[in-house]
Amino acid sequence: MAADSAKGPRPSLTETLFVVFLRLVSAACLWFALQYWAMLTGFGFGGQGRFDLLPTAWKAASTALAVLFPVAAVGLWLLVSWGPVIWLIAAATEIAMHEVYPSIFGVNRLVVFMHIAVAVVFLLFRVALFIERRRQARAVRTDSP
Numbered sequence: 001m002a003a004d005s006a007k008g009p010r011p012s013l014t015e016t017l018f019v020v021f022l023r024l025v026s027a028a029c030l031w032f033a034l035q036y037w038a039m040l041t042g043f044g045f046g047g048q049g050r051f052d053l054l055p056t057a058w059k060a061a062s063t064a065l066a067v068l069f070p071v072a073a074v075g076l077w078l079l080v081s082w083g084p085v086i087w088l089i090a091a092a093t094e095i096a097m098h099e100v101y102p103s104i105f106g107v108n109r110l111v112v113f114m115h116i117a118v119a120v121v122f123l124l125f126r127v128a129l130f131i132e133r134r135r136q137a138r139a140v141r142t143d144s145p
Contacts, residue, residue, distance in 0.1 A: 012132060014125070014128050014129055014132055015129065015132075017125070018125045018129060019079065021121065021122075021125060022076045022077075022079060022083070022084075023076070023077060025076050025087065025118055025122075026072075026073045026074075026076035026077040026083075027073070028118075029069045029070070029072045029073035029076060029087060029090070030069070030070065030073040032065070032069045032090075033065075033066060033069035033070040033073060036062050036065050036066040036069065037066050039062060040054075040062055040063070040066055049062075051063075055104070057101070057104045057105070058104075058105070061093065061097055061105065064093060065090055065093060065094065068086060068089060068090035068093070069090050071086050072086040072087040072089075072090050075087070084122065087118075088119070091115035091118070091119065094111055094112070094115060095111075095112050095115055095116075098111060098112055099112055
């Protein structure tokens with residue numbers, strides 16, 4: 001069956017590293033999702049973070065993030081275009097929680113810094129891939145003046 005499959009061009013080092021990066025971010029999203037679900041079900045924080053014991057703002061935010069993070073993890077792992085979009089929504093929600101409303105959710109600079117760092121690395125990869133593909137397209141056009 002291997003002889004029947006079409007052989008495409010080998011991915012470049014940048015593309016391979018980008019895939020590894022997205023899969024690592026996917027694993028981190030799954031970890032965040034498990035933490036939120038553990039909190040909501042009473043396994044985390046000694047049962048103090050159970051859904052019925054949380055204030056209304058925490059109920060809304062943690063429920064949304066408990067759904068967004070696993071969806072983002074699947075999208076990033078499968079390398080589909082909506083994966084980074086869902087991650088961005090979840091990251092923006094957590095950044096807003098800890099930076100805009102610190103009196104309600106507390107300050108967590110590590111989470112904020114981590115989300116910003118991931119976004120910067122993602123943008124750098126996208127720029128590098130754009131430049132690489134542009135260079136490859138230019139190299140293929142041999143009939144241009």
